[in-house]
Amino acid sequence: MWPVSIASVAATLFITGITVGGFTIPSSCPDIPSSRYPFELAKGWAGVKVADGLHSPRGLVIDGEGRLLVVEEGLGISQHTVDTNGCIKSSRVLISMSALNHGIYLGKDDDTLYASSASAVFKWAYDPKSGNTTGSPVTIISGMSSEDHVSRTLIISPNHPNLLVVSRGSNSNLDYATVDPSTARSIVKVFDIMKVPNGGYDYVKDGWNAGYGLRNEVGLVFDGNNMLWGVENSADQLTREENGTSTDIHTDNPAEKLNFLGDIATPNNAWYGYPTCFAIWRPDPAIVDSTTMQEVGVGQQFVLAPNKTFNDTTCAKVARPPRLVFEAHTAPLDAKFDMPKYENMFVTMHGSWDRNPPVGYKLVAVPFTHASQGGYDPVAPANSNTGYVDIFYPPNEGNCSSSTCIRPVGLVFDAAGRLYMTSDTSGEVFMLGRSN
Template identity: 40%
Template sequence: MQIPSRAQTPLLFLAVLLPVVTAATANCNLKPSYPAPVVSNGWSAQLVAQGLTKPRGIIFDSAGNLLVVQQGAGIVHLVFNDGGATCLEVARNTTLIDSPLLTHGIALSNDNKTLYASSSDAVYAWQYDAKAVSVSGDNQTLIDGMSGDDHTTRTLLISQMVSQTLVVSRGSISNIDVEAEDITTGHSQIRAFDLENKAMTSNSTPYDYATHGRLLGWGLRNSVGVAEEPLTGGIYSVENSADMIERDSVDIHENNPGEEMNYHGFLNSSTDKNQGGNYGYPYCFALWNTSIPNLGTMKVGSQFALDQNSTVNDTFCQQHTAPRLTFQAHMAPLDIKFLPNGTEAYVSLHGSWDRDNPAGYKVSSLAFSNGSPVAAPDSTNALTDIMTNVDNSKCPDDCFRPAGLALDSLGRLFMSSDATGEIYVLVKTSSATPTSTSTSLPSSTTAKSKSGGLRVRGSMVVFLVPGVVISLSLWVL
């Protein structure tokens, strides 16, 4: 299927209009329509973009600009005026790909020259030019056979440890998808695909998701967030578990089952015992609240069954792969991103819809050491909140809902809020932010320079003089 991209106008002539020379500044005063978020000590946050259409997956390109999947609309390219720390303003918003098919997933190849995005059915690829802000006219369909109208995100991850490897997560097609019990359906799985020998042509034969690729795990209800731990290369996912469940005809849905963080081994090992395992769904789930009858010695994170019969019961479930960590039920984790030094992972928690007291609606962090979470598998306090809503009882109607996460080259954490059409930036205030010592121009036209010079950034000429940046518009005639 061909997805249209933005038409590119040939650059025929550049005219520098001297009357518009101004000192570039960033307006850092955007305000949400709901009560401003609360941030923990040592952090600051600022709203930096509004008016987007259901922004989901986000990623920075090689030029330092932000690509945003707008669910049901396509992909936009954002250039920021950057005043440092949390002071950013959208200087330019360009429609890169116009398509109602795209849902969530986005990734860039190891050389940043190929852009990947996904619909509910397929993964597509375009040749991408970050400097020209353009994609190839025709997309290639890389992977197909993932149709379904319930969980449609199809999260994408390009490995940084194993070149030319694309990880794709596909969720279930319903709340309790009994077809996921059959491994051949491809439902509720995470698979890795080799792109090294995949030709970038529009007529090449796509991979079929269910029958191709390397199986990293199955029995995973809806693992929207997938990340690669940067020191060891271990693959982790965060899973949205089932809603409205009963155990032996007793309603336990308020606090069970727990949301999961699962471990899937290393891509650079073909014999990893942690790879390809069954994580239990659709019959087995992770325990969060242990105050339900007849649990025996089970604890937080133990796999339990909804019903007890001769074939599917708690004993059967405990033979499946248990989560590495378990979180409060229904918080809906949608993304996970690691710091480059591997000491922390950030998680976006989209928020519940089926609890009396809403849970989630926040960004939190997880402490890591030597490639693994610091917290024990049965911990109930592994997450440390970074940014929360003032009053979750007002959610989801009057609060932000975190979706995608991305780290820029300065270590700032960006978050998309799909329900409000916004982008936030979060910055640690307890550590210094790199400034003019960088040898490359940051992703804006406002970075200060000690050495001076001239740069061309998209449709701007940027003169770098000590302590100030002056930008001049370039007109395409």
């Protein structure tokens, strides 16, 4: 795909707009200022800012009436009605609750709203016609306090509407205790929300695993076969220690991961490597497998300090590898498929703090394929570092920071196929669309 500058997109849209997938992406939305920071789009894509001045917008959902519900971290949940062009025409605070910080989801019939804080999951009765909640929040899961990663992503299985999936990250960069899944950190767990006990579930003791050894699996999404996938934020500031020598490898390693978690109706007790095994984004002369004497390749896993009992080859034997990798430190935070075809998984890249020059600050698409007798799978092989394409991105990625670039977080498609995307540090929401 060829990049198109936002200036040229705006020029094209100025008079009539671009018709994308059967709807029109307008050149601007009423009373909404232009984007705080410049961005570019892949060829065939159009984008417009639809909201400004939000308080750290993170996760978002759309109800059956087309209302946009956004978690504003430290504030609560805001609700926005949209016009026929997809622009926001009215807004209100639906739930004032400062503890809410990321996760949000609607039940099967839109009659229950779920949202999360760093330590708990709550539910409200929701009227899909009026858009109102009734009653006080009910705590359905607790026991998730954390010293570091605090996003608790929520998602419900399309074919098992009673099963709520909740992710919980590590307590630190290298949380070694989480090699034991009973810590219930660096893990994704499943809970039957039709059988919530009095007082709610205890995250540590209850539910079942959908995979562990997942450092911070913020983005979760189901494919067309109702199989769960996750995108993982991997570690920072790593060194490789071998034969008494420590080498800084953090600029290009480890890779962020795309993991296949599978059918959540069945416990998945597979270990995905963290906090011991990490994936390669860019092969490095400092990371040589002592068994094969070859550099560890893209997508393969490695250890920080190999020894006689546990080395890179051990990782290949005992840890489930990622299905695809993303560039180190890009920080993937959400993932959505373009239903009903499931031809692409869209992933927001929040952007790096642990790399010079910076990377991320964009939306990418991972092309997928569907085998006639099988499941969904990325088109690119697992050892590829070109398995995705930029869709929405800054004009100069290497100069980005939280105060100079958009930082994508949450994604949701509306019924018309328009893709909404939040940017937390800039307080904005964007609407994107493409031609077929």
